[in-house]
Amino acid sequence: MKHFLSLLNTNNQSLPTTSDWQSPSCLLKADLPESGLDSNDLYTLGERTFQNGEVAFLTVAGGLGTRIGFDGPKGLFPVTPVMGKVLFQVFAEKLRALKRRYGRTFHWLIMTGKETDKATREAFRKHAWYDEAYLHIFKQGTLPAFSTDKQPLLNEDGSIVCLPDGHGGVFKALKQADLLSLLETKGIQTLSYFQVDNPLVRLDDALFLGAHLHQKSEFSTKVVAKVHPEERVGLFVQDGDRLRLVEYSEFPPSLQSARNKDGSLKYRWGNTAIHLLSTDFVQACANRELPYHVCRKKIKAWDPISKTVQTIEGLKLEHFIFDALPQANNPLLWEVAHEEEFSPVKNATGNDTPETCRRDQINRWLRWLKAADPTWLKEQLKENPEPTVEISPLFADNKDDFLSAWKRLPEKPKTLDGCCL
Numbered sequence: 131m132k133h134f135l136s137l138l139n140t141n142n143q144s145l146p147t148t149s150d151w152q153s154p155s156c157l158l159k160a161d162l163p164e165s166g167l168d169s170n171d172l173y174t175l176g177e178r179t180f181q182n183g184e185v186a187f188l189t190v191a192g193g194l195g196t197r198i199g200f201d202g203p204k205g206l207f208p209v210t211p212v213m214g215k216v217l218f219q220v221f222a223e224k225l226r227a228l229k230r231r232y233g234r235t236f237h238w239l240i241m242t243g244k245e246t247d248k249a250t251r252e253a254f255r256k257h258a259w260y261d262e263a264y265l266h267i268f269k270q271g272t273l274p275a276f277s278t279d280k281q282p283l284l285n286e287d288g289s290i291v292c293l294p295d296g297h298g299g300v301f302k303a304l305k306q307a308d309l310l311s312l313l314e315t316k317g318i319q320t321l322s323y324f325q326v327d328n329p330l331v332r333l334d335d336a337l338f339l340g341a342h343l344h345q346k347s348e349f350s351t352k353v354v355a356k357v358h359p360e361e362r363v364g365l366f367v368q369d370g371d372r373l374r375l376v377e378y379s380e381f382p383p384s385l386q387s388a389r390n391k392d393g394s395l396k397y398r399w400g401n402t403a404i405h406l407l408s409t410d411f412v413q414a415c416a417n418r419e420l421p422y423h424v425c426r427k428k429i430k431a432w433d434p435i436s437k438t439v440q441t442i443e444g445l446k447l448e449h450f451i452f453d454a455l456p457q458a459n460n461p462l463l464w465e466v467a468h469e470e471e472f473s474p475v476k477n478a479t480g481n482d483t484p485e486t487c488r489r490d491q492i493n494r495w496l497r498w499l500k501a502a503d504p505t506w507l508k509e510q511l512k513e514n515p516e517p518t519v520e521i522s523p524l525f526a527d528n529k530d531d532f533l534s535a536w537k538r539l540p541e542k543p544k545t546l547d548g549c550c551l
């Protein structure tokens with residue numbers, strides 16, 4: 131306990147001196163020809179890797195989701211605009227679409243915490259969203275929680291409140307659940323990592339996978355360009371020959387708005403938390419220590435005065451997965467369009483809410499429809515300029531697939547509003 135108390139007093143000593151920071155260079159899809167890389171070759175490499183089943187998927191779903199205020203695992207949060215499918219079902223459909231494309235089932239690893247494990251397992255059992263033989267639900271570790279005046283928080287029975295140890299706990303949790311050896315036995319070299327809160331995540335991106343493998347990257351990340359200095363997103367910085375990611379809450383405000391000579395933001399590559407990780411690197415990380423971060427959260431604890439369990443503002447210790455990044459060789463940043471791939475459900479109000487996510491899903495599908503059939507869409511929008519639509523990943527999960535699937539439709543939907551494909 132002494133060790134943890136000293137950590138609370140020295141929050142995140144791992145942060146480097148900012149005077150050495152530079153903006154990282156980032157590979158853009160559009161720059162591939164100039165960089166001498168052929169996108170067709172990269173795509174083929176990615177496809178071959180999918181075909182060979184050398185990729186597994188990893189969802190971190192052990193968080194408490196306190197900001198959204200949903201009573202249950204966030205993976206069971208209903209997110210799609212018409213059908214109200216929950217996040218886990220959306221991801222399962224994406225992976226089933228991938229199975230259809232490559233003729234093989236992919237291993238799916240889901241990290242839960244002690245609060246979310248039981249309900250997650252029960253939901254998968256009840257709904258049979260994914261082939262059980264390929265589904266690996268495993269629990270992460272915990273760390274003690276404290277009051278804001280740094281006293282250990284207690285449960286009703288007098289034990290210390292212990293909470294999930296952050297998404298960085300994934301490395302040790304994978305090892306503990308013996309899943310690293312499973313990956314090795316199955317010849318899986320890449321883990322496709324994503325968080326539980328982003329239904330726009332693409333799991334079928336052969337080009338990104340090809341680029342990751344071609345660069346021999348140990349840790350690749352999809353990034354989105356930050357437009358306004360105050361956007362609350364983790365930012366990548368070049369720190370000597372190492373790349374690191376700094377959480378927005380820990381990013382020095384004076385650097386948030388630093389600009390290059392051409393007026394662009396100096397630190398503008400925002401983290402989507404969509405990563406490709408080499409399994410060798412994951413193995414190495416499982417034997418390393420990551421730094422601790424102190425996070426303020428709403429925490430349930432025993433209140434000795436009222437003699438009841440109360441939700442209070444407290445302190446929680448966490449490891450962050452991206453603290454492993456400076457150790458990674460050849461890291462790759464890969465820019466994607468924010469509106470196509472990133473709309474997490476984080477907060478009850480403000481940014482990244484269920485409502486913004488719903489709108490982003492609909493707008494993405496309307497953009498695909500516009501590309502597929504602009505005249506039909508225009509007519510439909512005359513009748514209802516703000517339609518609610520939904521397209522299952524099993525129909526299409528990216529624009530190119532949508533264009534082909536739309537062409538194959540024997541007849542077009544009668545009306546757009548409320549339409550589900």
Ligand code: UTP
Nearest residue numbers: 190191192193194195196197294296297325326
């Ligand atoms: P968030 O940073 O959104 O945290 O997690 P959270 O705990 O889920 O939500 P709040 O802050 O209490 O509202 C980002 C991702 O990391 C996972 C979450 O499930 C989410 O997919 N995560 C977070 C874990 O798996 N374990 C943790 O201990 C923390």
